[in-house]
Amino acid sequence: MKANWRQLFAAATLAAFSAGAGAQAVKIGVVLTYTGVGAEFGQQVDRGMQIFMKLNPGAFGSCKVEIVKRDGKNPGGADSKTAAQELITQEKVDIITGVIYSSNAIAIEPVITAAKKPFLIMNAGTAWITNLSPYIARVSFSMWHAGHAVGETAANTLKAKTAVVGFTDYPPGKDSLVAFKTAFEKAGGKVIDEIPMGGPGAVPDFTPFFQRAKDKKPDVFFVFVPAGDHAVGVMRTYNALGMKQAGVRLIGPGDITQDTKLQTMGDDAVGLLTVHHYNADLGNTPNRRFVDAWKKEFGPASTPDFMGVQGYDGMAAIAHAARAVNCNMADADKVMAALKGWKFDDSPRGPISIDPATRDIVMNEYVSEVVKSGGRLVQKNIGVINAVKDMCKELKVDRCGK
Numbered sequence: 001m002k003a004n005w006r007q008l009f010a011a012a013t014l015a016a017f018s019a020g021a022g023a024q025a026v027k028i029g030v031v032l033t034y035t036g037v038g039a040e041f042g043q044q045v046d047r048g049m050q051i052f053m054k055l056n057p058g059a060f061g062s063c064k065v066e067i068v069k070r071d072g073k074n075p076g077g078a079d080s081k082t083a084a085q086e087l088i089t090q091e092k093v094d095i096i097t098g099v100i101y102s103s104n105a106i107a108i109e110p111v112i113t114a115a116k117k118p119f120l121i122m123n124a125g126t127a128w129i130t131n132l133s134p135y136i137a138r139v140s141f142s143m144w145h146a147g148h149a150v151g152e153t154a155a156n157t158l159k160a161k162t163a164v165v166g167f168t169d170y171p172p173g174k175d176s177l178v179a180f181k182t183a184f185e186k187a188g189g190k191v192i193d194e195i196p197m198g199g200p201g202a203v204p205d206f207t208p209f210f211q212r213a214k215d216k217k218p219d220v221f222f223v224f225v226p227a228g229d230h231a232v233g234v235m236r237t238y239n240a241l242g243m244k245q246a247g248v249r250l251i252g253p254g255d256i257t258q259d260t261k262l263q264t265m266g267d268d269a270v271g272l273l274t275v276h277h278y279n280a281d282l283g284n285t286p287n288r289r290f291v292d293a294w295k296k297e298f299g300p301a302s303t304p305d306f307m308g309v310q311g312y313d314g315m316a317a318i319a320h321a322a323r324a325v326n327c328n329m330a331d332a333d334k335v336m337a338a339l340k341g342w343k344f345d346d347s348p349r350g351p352i353s354i355d356p357a358t359r360d361i362v363m364n365e366y367v368s369e370v371v372k373s374g375g376r377l378v379q380k381n382i383g384v385i386n387a388v389k390d391m392c393k394e395l396k397v398d399r400c401g402k
Contacts, residue, residue: 023062023327025327027093027094029084029087030068031071031072031087031099032046032070037201038228040260041100041123042071044260045122047311048313048314049067049312051290051312052311056316061322062327063322070083075101075103075200077101077106077107081110084108088111088115094118097120098123099122099123102126103171104124105119105121105129106171109136116332116333117135117332121137121139124140127143127175127400128398130358134336137340139310139314140361141277142360142361142392142393143179144400145361145389145390146365147224149365149385150180150251151186151189152385153251153367154189154219154251155183155188157383162189162217162220163180163184163189164193164216164221165181165193165221166221166223167194167196167197167223168196168199168200168224168226170199170200172224176253177224178392178398180222182397192216192218197225210243213243214246217247217248219248220251221238221243221249224253224255226255227255227305235269244271250272250273251273253274254274254276254278255306257269257368258305258306259303259379262379265377271370272369273367273370275366275385277306277388282349282366284350290309291303291304291348309348313347316346316347317339317342336359340359350364362387365385365388366385367385368381
């Protein structure tokens with residue numbers, strides 16, 4: 001991965017898309033985690049951006065597009081803040097985008113606010129980030145989108161009465177806890193334990209946390225951890241402790257059934273229920289086109305996940321804004337005005353828009369169950385909750401009430 005990043009940075013800092021010589025330039029600064037523990041996440045978003053450009057060569061109209069990439073490296077925040085400063089002061093970019101970790105987005109915010117540069121988040125999911133600055137919009141998700149929906153689903157569909165919540169102890173995990181608990185208890189359930197399970201920087205030994213949950217004998221165990229190796233660790237520990245056999249059903253957002261990790265989870269993942277805004281098994285036409293193009297470009301064994309589609313949709317939003325301002329993105333207020341209320345019906349995840357009041361994404365949430373089909377694990381979509389807003393802002397809970 002590191003070798004690929006160095007080649008990318010050295011040879012392709014300026015993107016390969018142009019409407020022709022003499023066109024007005026739109027310069028996009030990308031901060032992603034290309035190395036270290038989150039490198040696979042950065043790769044997903046970057047590849048999603050690439051697939052958008054390949055499938056939509058006329059999206060930017062007459063604008064010449066230049067993409068300048070910087071490595072956010074880790075969740076610490078300092079490297080991402082420096083990267084954003086370099087992109088704004090040295091590279092003179094028109095907009096900042098990307099960002100995997102919420103801590104990195106929070107660190108970048110003072111930089112973009114002081115410079116009055118639009119900041120379009122493609123992943124970081126802490127709900128209140130968009131409240132920090134009028135120059136922030138998000139095309140990914142808030143932890144409340146899925147967390148609140150899972151709480152409703154657990155109570156109303158699974159008829160669960162008791163739940164234990166296990167969460168990675170950082171802002172997105174805390175958001176997920178409050179989102180799930182708010183919805184679950186409003187629907188008549190009771191959260192009987194809340195278990196912080198280490199940080200996002202390294203995969204912990206989940207055994208003591210899961211044993212504590214098992215001992216409580218809840219109907220459901222709601223888990224939020226970062227996608228990737230954390231999710232694999234969750235399933236491994238759930239299986240090792242025999243929690244399924246003990247009658248404790250594992251549920252959570254789609255982070256725990258990330259498409260790139262699903263096949264490694266084994267048959268014990270069958271029956272796992274999640275709610276999320278994307279999985280690669282969605283059957284709509286834009287998603288089939290997206291997945292086919294992805295596999296053609298990056299190999300038949302590769303697959304996009306929710307971060308990949310967020311990179312795709314982020315480029316669609318920037319393209320819309322660039323056309324709306326006739327390629328001149330110098331006025332950040334005009335760019336933000338173009339992003340507010342933006343609608344995109346051809347997203348692989350289904351129709352999406354940016355709420356003009358909150359500058360956050362509005363999208364479908366899909367209820368999915370892991371099943372075995374054709375010798376492989378598949379996310380069978382068994383329900384959909386349409387046009388879900390960030391409920392933290394809708395309900396004005398804690399910092400989302402400003």
